[in-house]
Amino acid sequence: MDQNEMMDLIKRRGVRDSRVLDAMAQVPRHLFVATPQAGSAAYGDFALPIGHEQTISQPYIVAVMTEALMLKPGAPVLEIGTGSGYQAAVLAAMGMDVYTVERIPELHQAAQGLLARLGYEVHCRLGDGYQGWTEFAPYDGIVVTAAAPKIPKPLIAQLAEGGHLVIPVGRPYRTQFLWQVTKEAGTILKKDMGGVAFVPFVSPTFKAG
Numbered sequence: 001m002d003q004n005e006m007m008d009l010i011k012r013r014g015v016r017d018s019r020v021l022d023a024m025a026q027v028p029r030h031l032f033v034a035t036p037q038a039g040s041a042a043y044g045d046f047a048l049p050i051g052h053e054q055t056i057s058q059p060y061i062v063a064v065m066t067e068a069l070m071l072k073p074g075a076p077v078l079e080i081g082t083g084s085g086y087q088a089a090v091l092a093a094m095g096m097d098v099y100t101v102e103r104i105p106e107l108h109q110a111a112q113g114l115l116a117r118l119g120y121e122v123h124c125r126l127g128d129g130y131q132g133w134t135e136f137a138p139y140d141g142i143v144v145t146a147a148a149p150k151i152p153k154p155l156i157a158q159l160a161e162g163g164h165l166v167i168p169v170g171r172p173y174r175t176q177f178l179w180q181v182t183k184e185a186g187t188i189l190k191k192d193m194g195g196v197a198f199v200p201f202v203s204p205t206f207k208a209g
Helices: 003-012 018-026 059-068 086-093 105-117 153-157
Strands: 048-051 054-056 076-080 097-102 122-126 139-144 159-170 176-184 187-196
Touching (some): 003 018, 003 059, 018 059, 018 086, 048 105, 059 086, 059 159, 059 176, 086 097, 086 105, 086 122, 105 122, 153 159
Parallel strands (some): 076 097, 076 139, 097 122, 139 159
Antiparallel strands (some): 048 054, 176 187
């Protein structure tokens, strides 16, 4: 599958936001996957390993999660789980003010370098994703790329009024659901977006048990 075929599939499955589609049509996904898989597999609609027991999410899920953020141009957005940098690149290609946190030093360094080489303006931080990035809060959107057993309270606190948090919730290797969480007038609204499968959310301050 090539990039055009990937985009056709995403459109057929219902993603409509033109800014999301334009960004994903531009970002060279094959540069964000492990080298042995940098051929046509890079654009297949499935997750791929990127080392350190982490994955790059399938393109359709990236599109769905990005669309669910409902961001306006230039909005500040926080990503928890930089991984290889692909989701951050998509958000940057949309013109967002992107902040991303990664807990694994090797992934953080590799993603930061790749994003810079490709010209994507992304603020990268090595740290505990459970704590978010308070310095630049609040964020109009927060996207989490690993499944947590429950929604981290610090991320809710860093979400702007009217903002959206998109996060997979569930136990490792069990049933997980993608949630769109909206903060409105001090109230937290949750929308179930369906079943998903993500690697576990790991944090020294956030225990699954």
